[in-house]
Amino acid sequence: MNLAKILIVDDEPKLIHLVREILMATGYEVLAASRGDQAVKAAAVEQPDLILLDVQLSGRLNGYLVAEQIREFSDVPIIMLTIKSSQADLLRGFEVGADDYITKPFNAKELLARIRAVLKRTQGATQRRIEKELVCGHLRIDLLRRVVTIYEHEVHLTPTEYNLLCELARHANRVLIHEQLLSKVWGPEYRDEVDYLRSYVHCLRKKLEPDPANPQMIISSPGVGYMLVAPELEKVSTATDYEP
Numbered sequence: 001m002n003l004a005k006i007l008i009v010d011d012e013p014k015l016i017h018l019v020r021e022i023l024m025a026t027g028y029e030v031l032a033a034s035r036g037d038q039a040v041k042a043a044a045v046e047q048p049d050l051i052l053l054d055v056q057l058s059g060r061l062n063g064y065l066v067a068e069q070i071r072e073f074s075d076v077p078i079i080m081l082t083i084k085s086s087q088a089d090l091l092r093g094f095e096v097g098a099d100d101y102i103t104k105p106f107n108a109k110e111l112l113a114r115i116r117a118v119l120k121r122t123q124g125a126t127q128r129r130i131e132k133e134l135v136c137g138h139l140r141i142d143l144l145r146r147v148v149t150i151y152e153h154e155v156h157l158t159p160t161e162y163n164l165l166c167e168l169a170r171h172a173n174r175v176l177i178h179e180q181l182l183s184k185v186w187g188p189e190y191r192d193e194v195d196y197l198r199s200y201v202h203c204l205r206k207k208l209e210p211d212p213a214n215p216q217m218i219i220s221s222p223g224v225g226y227m228l229v230a231p232e233l234e235k236v237s238t239a240t241d242y243e244p
Helices: 013-026 036-048 063-070 087-095 108-123 159-170 180-183 193-206
Strands: 005-009 031-034 052-056 078-081 101-105 133-136 138-144 149-150 152-153 219-223 225-228
Touching: 005 013, 005 036, 013 031, 013 108, 013 225, 031 036, 031 108, 036 052, 052 063, 052 108, 063 078, 063 087, 078 087, 078 108, 087 101, 087 193, 108 159, 133 159, 138 159, 159 180, 159 193, 159 225, 180 193, 180 225, 193 219
Parallel strands: 005 031, 005 052, 052 078, 078 101
Antiparallel strands: 133 138, 138 149, 149 152, 219 225
16 A cells, blocks of 8 residues: 655665665655755655654765755655754754754664644644634734735644644643644654754744844743743634535
8 A cells, every 4th residue: 555655865775775675664655865956856846744854964965955845845854864862953953944853873663653743734634624714912823825924924834843833823822841742743742842842932023023132922831831922812623514
């Protein structure tokens, strides 16, 4: 069964061969690129469902630059492959649009679990009802078109940034604990990955807050979680039946 089309981008032939075997055995369709320019072209032409992207590509374009260029025309989920995953590395990857990280070396079980989790949260789990819109003060989220505006200016968000903002907006003026946000947005297996959450909140603040260093919209509750402040909270929710 063909589950999804996955593009592997790495300059190590042995790793490409290994990952290809793992994915094909599970039913995925697999494409491969060894250079950054090849990866950008493949993402545009082949339109994969997910990209596994090595951070330290040789040549003119490293993984961060490849992700940045792909994000100019596509919201395809991107999982970064890296030999390290410090807070700075996570932040840089998320700022250019990465959805997740896998640290080398990794095993087949971990790789497949991360792929399934990212595909699930970016494509959306099966739903029976759809809300039309969320309005929180000057923040407006059009859930049908997946368009976010702040003070009537449209803001481009990655799929994971969008999902995180929606979760905060649905519970505006309430503190959501770290584990709750991680489980809901990323999946239960991510409930301890607090660095992920901090990095994404940092990215959201840069896009939404007039002064990200002194946030007024997405507020931290140290050691507990985050809250989206909506001074004049008005949630507009029109539900309709939905069949996938």
